[in-house]
Amino acid sequence: MSASSDPSLLDEIRSAIRKICGDFPGQYWRQLDQERAYPTAFVEALTASGWLGALIPEEYGGAGLNIQAATVILEEIHATGCNAAACHAQMYTMGTVLRHGSDEQKQKYLPAIADGSLRLQAFGVTEPTSGTDTLALKTTAKPTDKGWVINGQKIWTSRAEHSDLMLLLARTTPRDQVAKRTDGLSVFLLEMKDLVGHGITIRPIRTMLNHATTEVFFDNVEIPADALVGEEGQGFSYILSGMNAERILIAAECIGDAKWFLDKATQYANDRSIFGGPIGQNQGVQFPLAKAYAHMLGAELMVAKAAKLYDEGAAHGIEANTAKMLAADASWEAGEACLQTHGGFGFAEEYDVERKFRETRLYQVAPISTNLILSFLAEKGLGLPRSYGK
Numbered sequence: 001m002s003a004s005s006d007p008s009l010l011d012e013i014r015s016a017i018r019k020i021c022g023d024f025p026g027q028y029w030r031q032l033d034q035e036r037a038y039p040t041a042f043v044e045a046l047t048a049s050g051w052l053g054a055l056i057p058e059e060y061g062g063a064g065l066n067i068q069a070a071t072v073i074l075e076e077i078h079a080t081g082c083n084a085a086a087c088h089a090q091m092y093t094m095g096t097v098l099r100h101g102s103d104e105q106k107q108k109y110l111p112a113i114a115d116g117s118l119r120l121q122a123f124g125v126t127e128p129t130s131g132t133d134t135l136a137l138k139t140t141a142k143p144t145d146k147g148w149v150i151n152g153q154k155i156w157t158s159r160a161e162h163s164d165l166m167l168l169l170a171r172t173t174p175r176d177q178v179a180k181r182t183d184g185l186s187v188f189l190l191e192m193k194d195l196v197g198h199g200i201t202i203r204p205i206r207t208m209l210n211h212a213t214t215e216v217f218f219d220n221v222e223i224p225a226d227a228l229v230g231e232e233g234q235g236f237s238y239i240l241s242g243m244n245a246e247r248i249l250i251a252a253e254c255i256g257d258a259k260w261f262l263d264k265a266t267q268y269a270n271d272r273s274i275f276g277g278p279i280g281q282n283q284g285v286q287f288p289l290a291k292a293y294a295h296m297l298g299a300e301l302m303v304a305k306a307a308k309l310y311d312e313g314a315a316h317g318i319e320a321n322t323a324k325m326l327a328a329d330a331s332w333e334a335g336e337a338c339l340q341t342h343g344g345f346g347f348a349e350e351y352d353v354e355r356k357f358r359e360t361r362l363y364q365v366a367p368i369s370t371n372l373i374l375s376f377l378a379e380k381g382l383g384l385p386r387s388y389g390k
C-alpha cells in the first residue's frame with residue numbers, strides 16, 4: 001500500500017475537504033447557478049489548501065498523492081453538495097505534461113500549476129464536426145519558421161475563460177498521409193493570456209447546468225516551437241493515456257453525487273410525514289432508494305479497483321471505463337429516486353435536488369458517453385467486433 005492510500009490519510013483528507021466545503025453551502029451554489037457564474041471563491045479555497053495539486057509530484061511542488069487519494073478528494077467534494085467541475089481539470093490535465101513533457105516544460109509549468117499561480121483547466125479536444133470521433137478532428141497546427149500556426153475550432157472547451165493554459169489536440173499531418181490511423185495528431189500547451197483577442201476567440205455556451213463551457217476559435221494563432229508536448233504526431237496516445245485517469249476521477253464525483261442524493265432523500269423520507277407516518281416507511285419509497293444505494297455501493301467498489309490498478313501501473317482500461325459507467329448510472333439513479341422522494345419539493349430550487357439532478361445528468365454524456373463505453377467494453381472486454389472508428 002502506498003502512503004497515499006493509507007486509510008488514516010484518506011480519513012484525514014475526507015475531513016479536511018468536508019471542512020472547506022462547509023463554507024460553501026447550497027445557497028452559494030444556487031446563487032451561482034442562477035447567474036451561471038464561476039465559483040471563484042470555492043476554487044480559490046481548494047487551490048489555497050493545495051488539493052488541486054494533489055497529483056503533482058513533490059519535486060514539482062505538489063502533494064505527490066496518488067489517484068486513490070484524488071478519488072477521495074473529488075468524491076467528498078460532491079458528497080457535501082459542492083461541485084468540482086469548475087476546477088477538477090487542474091488536478092489531472094497536467095498529467096500529459098508530467099508524462100510526456102520535456103524537463104523544461106515540467107520545471108516551468110508544474111510548480112506554478114501546483115501552487116495555483118497558473119491554471120491549466122482548459123482541455124481542447126472535442127470539435128463540432130467530429131464529436132467523439134477524435135481522429136476526425138480538423139483543427140490544424142502547421143510548422144512555421146518560429147513555431148506553429150493553429151487554425152480551427154473546438155467546442156465544449158470548459159473553463160477556457162478561467163484558465164491560463166490550454167492543452168490542445170491538433171492535426172499536424174493530414175489524415176490521408178499517416179502511416180498509422182492514430183498518428184498525425186499532436187498535443188500543444190498554449191499560454192492563452194496573450195492569444196485571446198489575438199487569434200483566439202472564446203464564446204461561452206449557456207447550458208442546462210452551470211459549467212463555464214465554451215467554444216473556442218483559432219484564427220492563424222502563432223505559438224512557439226516549444227509549445228509542442230512530447231513527439232509530434234503522437235498526441236492521440238498521450239491524450240488517451242490521460243483519459244483513464246479522468247474517467248476514474250469523474251466516477252468518484254458520481255459516487256459523491258449518489259451519496260449526496262441518498263443522504264438528502266433519506267432525511268426527507270424520515271422527516272416528511274403524511275397519512276399518519278413518515279413516507280420512508282412505505283416500500284414504494286424505500287425500495288428505489290435501497291436499489292440506488294446497492295448500485296452505488298457496487299460502483300464504489302469498481303472505482304476503488306480501477307484507482308488501485310491505475311496506481312499500481314497495472315492494466316486498468318476495462319475497470320476505468322466500467323467504473324465511469326456504473327458510477328454515472330448510480331448517481332443518475334440516486335438522483336431520480338431522490339427527486340421522486342421529494343415529490344413536488346424536489347422541483348423547488350431551494351432544496352438543491354433539481355440542481356444536482358441537472359448536474360449529474362452530464363456524466364451520461366461527458367467526458368465520454370455511455371454508448372462509447374459499452375462499445376469499448378464489447379470490443380476489449382468481450383472480444384466482439386469493433387463497432388466504431390474503423
Ligand SMILES: Cc1cc2nc3c(=O)[nH]c(=O)nc-3n(C[C@H](O)[C@H](O)[C@H](O)COP(=O)(O)OP(=O)(O)OC[C@H]3O[C@@H](n4cnc5c(N)ncnc54)[C@H](O)[C@@H]3O)c2cc1C
Nearest residue numbers: 123124125126131132156157158211366367368369371388
Ligand atoms: C458540459 C460539457 C462539458 C464538456 N467539457 C469538455 C472539455 O472540457 N473538453 C473537451 O474536449 N470536451 C468536452 N466536452 C465534450 C464531451 O466530451 C462530448 O460532448 C462527449 O464526448 C460526446 O461527444 P459529442 O457531444 O460530440 O457527441 P457525439 O460524439 O456526436 O455523439 C452523440 C450521441 O451519439 C452516440 N454515439 C456516437 N457514436 C456512436 C457509436 N459509434 N455507437 C453508439 N453510439 C454512438 C453517443 O453516445 C451520443 O449519445 C464537454 C461536453 C459537455 C456537454
